[in-house]
Amino acid sequence: MLARRTRAGFLRWGPLRSVLLSLMRDHGAVGTLGIAVVDDDEIRRVHLEFLDEDCPTDVISFRLDEGPPGKPDDTLGEVVISAETAAREAARRGLRPDLEIALYAIHGALHLVGFDDSIPAERRRMRRWERAYLSRYEVLASRRFPRGGGRAVRRLSGGGTRSGEDFANS
Numbered sequence: 409m410l411a412r413r414t415r416a417g418f419l420r421w422g423p424l425r426s427v428l429l430s431l432m433r434d435h436g437a438v439g440t441l442g443i444a445v446v447d448d449d450e451i452r453r454v455h456l457e458f459l460d461e462d463c464p465t466d467v468i469s470f471r472l473d474e475g476p477p478g479k480p481d482d483t484l485g486e487v488v489i490s491a492e493t494a495a496r497e498a499a500r501r502g503l504r505p506d507l508e509i510a511l512y513a514i515h516g517a518l519h520l521v522g523f524d525d526s527i528p529a530e531r532r533r534m535r536r537w538e539r540a541y542l543s544r545y546e547v548l549a550s551r552r553f554p555r556g557g558g559r560a561v562r563r564l565s566g567g568g569t570r571s572g573e574d575f576a577n578s
């Protein structure tokens with residue numbers, strides 16, 4: 409399942425939902441994945457509260473499932489993304505802001521399914537998956553889904569089993 413708590417008008421939620429659901433299925437994850445798009449002040453607060461670092465960051469992911477694996481109604485985790493950081497970084501790199509946010513969401517979700525970018529070989533593998541999922545998002549965003557809109561929370565069913573860290577941040 410996938411749920412989002414926030415609206416970002418320039419983000420194409422339909423394609424992102426589709427890509428993240430594929431990511432979860434590809435890596436055997438089940439449960440609810442929350443996506444929160446916040447400003448720099450909020451992500452700085454979260455960063456300080458949970459990681460004891462008093463600065464904004466691009467994305468933080470939290471593994472939240474504590475119960476027995478395999479129940480589709482379990483919460484897999486939450487990915488918290490700074491829209492302001494994404495907009496600045498996208499401008500610096502000459503990208504659309506929705507691509508940067510999609511990259512952060514993909515990166516955070518990969519942490520939740522077990523990737524660890526602090527290990528060089530794993531980082532290279534993670535970057536390959538990021539590029540593949542971001543390419544999929546870009547194709548879907550440009551061709552298949554209308555821009556913006558939608559309910560405040562949407563859920564989709566996922567399947568498989570879970571793997572990964574109890575807590576992951578990027």
